[in-house]
Amino acid sequence: MQITDSHCHLEQFPNPEVVLAQASAEGVSRVVTMGQDESSMRQALQLAHLFPQVLAGIGIHPVHVVTLSAEQLAASLRFLEDHAAQADQIGETGLDHKWAVDDQQQEAQLRMLERHFEIATQHRLPVNLHSRRCLRQVMDAAIAFHRDTGLHAQLHWFTQSVKLIRQTNAADIFVSAGPSVLYDEQAATVACAIEDHLLLLETDAPVEIGGVPGHPQRVREVLGKLATLKGVTQKQLAQQTEANFLRFLGHAETD
Numbered sequence: 001m002q003i004t005d006s007h008c009h010l011e012q013f014p015n016p017e018v019v020l021a022q023a024s025a026e027g028v029s030r031v032v033t034m035g036q037d038e039s040s041m042r043q044a045l046q047l048a049h050l051f052p053q054v055l056a057g058i059g060i061h062p063v064h065v066v067t068l069s070a071e072q073l074a075a076s077l078r079f080l081e082d083h084a085a086q087a088d089q090i091g092e093t094g095l096d097h098k099w100a101v102d103d104q105q106q107e108a109q110l111r112m113l114e115r116h117f118e119i120a121t122q123h124r125l126p127v128n129l130h131s132r133r134c135l136r137q138v139m140d141a142a143i144a145f146h147r148d149t150g151l152h153a154q155l156h157w158f159t160q161s162v163k164l165i166r167q168t169n170a171a172d173i174f175v176s177a178g179p180s181v182l183y184d185e186q187a188a189t190v191a192c193a194i195e196d197h198l199l200l201l202e203t204d205a206p207v208e209i210g211g212v213p214g215h216p217q218r219v220r221e222v223l224g225k226l227a228t229l230k231g232v233t234q235k236q237l238a239q240q241t242e243a244n245f246l247r248f249l250g251h252a253e254t255d
């Protein structure tokens with residue numbers, strides 16, 4: 001059984017190699033590590049280079065768009081532009097209105113998101129999207145990106161609203177569910193509303209969820225919980241989500 005953690009931050013662990021071995025022991029044999037600024041993008045590419053089971057997303061996290069200095073932001077964008085060809089996807093990008101509190105900051109995040117879409121389009125890469133307190137806006141942007149380019153978009157940790165999931169399902173947008181489904185009944189209900197062929201699994205590790213430190217191996221628990229709720233075997237759900245992941249990347253022949 002092969003399972004993928006489709007969104008985590010491997011470079012934030014003291015020893016990524018140990019983390020990968022532990023994850024692999026739970027069947028989590030593929031991990032997507034997401035860059036957020038110049039340093040983490042650099043490390044994401046290095047980890048993908050060192051370990052065949054690691055894929056790299058590179059991008060500038062929307063929180064960083066409003067917290068980095070102008071110089072740091074410019075350097076991060078230059079790094080992204082110069083290295084996108086080496087990445088497997090573009091992200092973590094998106095919008096975060098918890099951190100972007102005024103029009104100017106929200107506009108800056110939006111401009112950066114649009115730049116990420118341009119880079120993804122240029123390199124024919126899928127995008128991995130963060131959204132907080134502006135779920136609909138990020139969803140609409142993802143839908144437009146997929147419609148205009150045919151490239152795929154993943155809404156990470158987007159298990160807040162069944163109403164929004166009906167729209168992502170209709171628009172062929174991937175949504176990833178993480179360990180919040182283990183603790184939050186509403187999140188589990190929303191995750192079950194994601195169409196089978198659009199569901200991805202993630203942890204956002206090392207973010208702590210439910211008082212438990214984040215780890216890519218926890219994808220196995222997410223798989224177990226959703227398989228039970230859906231009334232399928234873990235193996236069936238693993239096969240489905242792996243096929244989904246390959247289609248998301250643009251690797252599936254039927255795509």
Ligand SMILES: [Zn+2]
Nearest residue numbers: 007034092204
């Ligand atoms: Zn993340």
